[in-house]
Amino acid sequence: xxxxxxxxxxxxxxxxxxxxxxxxxxxxxxxxxxxxxxxxxxxxxxxxxxxxxxxxxxxxxxxxxxxxxxxx
Amino acid sequence: xxxxxxxxxxxxxxxxxxxxxxxxxxxxxxxxxxxxxxxxxxxxxxxxxxxxxxxxxxxxxxxxxxxxxxxxxxxxxxxxxxxxxxxxxxxxxxxxxxxxxxxxxxxxxxxxxxxxxxxxxxxxxxxxxxxxxxxxxxxxxxxxxxxxxxxxxxxxxxxxxxxxxxxxxxxxxxxxxxxxxxxxxxxxxxxxxxxxxxxxxxxxxxxxxxxxxxxxxxxxxxxxxxxxxxxxxxxxxxxxxxxxxxxxxxxxxxxxxxxxxxxxxxxxxxxxxxxxxxxxxxx
Numbered sequence: 001x002x003x004x005x006x007x008x009x010x011x012x013x014x015x016x017x018x019x020x021x022x023x024x025x026x027x028x029x030x031x032x033x034x035x036x037x038x039x040x041x042x043x044x045x046x047x048x049x050x051x052x053x054x055x056x057x058x059x060x061x062x063x064x065x066x067x068x069x070x071x072x
Numbered sequence: 073x074x075x076x077x078x079x080x081x082x083x084x085x086x087x088x089x090x091x092x093x094x095x096x097x098x099x100x101x102x103x104x105x106x107x108x109x110x111x112x113x114x115x116x117x118x119x120x121x122x123x124x125x126x127x128x129x130x131x132x133x134x135x136x137x138x139x140x141x142x143x144x145x146x147x148x149x150x151x152x153x154x155x156x157x158x159x160x161x162x163x164x165x166x167x168x169x170x171x172x173x174x175x176x177x178x179x180x181x182x183x184x185x186x187x188x189x190x191x192x193x194x195x196x197x198x199x200x201x202x203x204x205x206x207x208x209x210x211x212x213x214x215x216x217x218x219x220x221x222x223x224x225x226x227x228x229x230x231x232x233x234x235x236x237x238x239x240x241x242x243x244x245x246x247x248x249x250x251x252x253x254x255x256x257x258x259x260x261x262x263x264x265x266x267x268x269x270x271x272x273x274x275x276x277x278x279x280x281x282x283x284x285x286x287x288x289x290x291x292x293x294x295x296x297x298x299x300x301x302x303x304x305x306x307x308x309x310x311x312x313x314x315x316x317x318x319x320x321x322x323x324x325x326x327x328x329x330x331x332x333x334x335x336x337x338x339x340x341x342x343x344x345x346x347x348x349x350x351x352x353x354x355x
Contacts, residue, residue, distance in 0.1 A: 014087035020195075021094035024236060027273060031105045035254070035272035036113040039297070040315060042252045044117070046296035051340040053120070053298060063128040063341050063355040 138345035217244030259288030295339035303330030
């Protein structure tokens, strides 16, 4: 008769998994509509300081090529 | 027969079935709050304009694959590195500690001076490929991603996993916190990037296209979190509108896999590293 021997560590591991899942299932959550609205708000507030969205003048951007001509 | 404290009515089988039913309950609880999609809420946000980004610098000199890089705080210099088995992050406040992720499936927090292990984090079922520290304002947590397709959020002090997400269909190569700390993005071999909101405790967006079939290796946000830059194994970089879920730009230039990508600290540019032995700065 074969049967898997249930070792103490299998039980321990399984019990820990159940405890962890129980904890995760019980946490407080907010609705996606609320969470999404907060993400939107953050983006909108920060947008003005995001150089990729706002752009910075080529003259002050260290990565853009400096134009060879100067206005006299 | 010694069993480590088997309680009455408790068997391995019953514990496993309770674990399964708890997983189902977790999904149910998350689904209850899934009242809307992020991109629907984002419909009222103005669309983004055209983006013009191109390679401004090509840094040649490496003799082998570029795997990992970051910007220096002085915003001008870029540090890059080659082969290593681990991912290493410096905690920016107490630079005496290092947080590492390993192929042995765990993460660890070390004290550099003494070499002592301060905390270890167990829970991934396979190699841990990536991790990211939460922005300092949001406390002592970090997120890790692994070959077990799971992204896990950890409390650094207790070593406990706080939240876990398993929606990717393959290895997670890269994880990065959203600038506010309330969410994080992931890039995976399943050719998608995803956004997980920590307070809603679920995935809230998927960034994918049928035409994108190669894995995403590295992701990072622009300063406001509106843009997600992602490097892929098909040599391209896709730029995603985080809120609307659409792609705003695709960038060509690398001649092999893009393996690493980081936005500069002041947000004016980002750098990509590749198996083609070069790094490119995009602005």
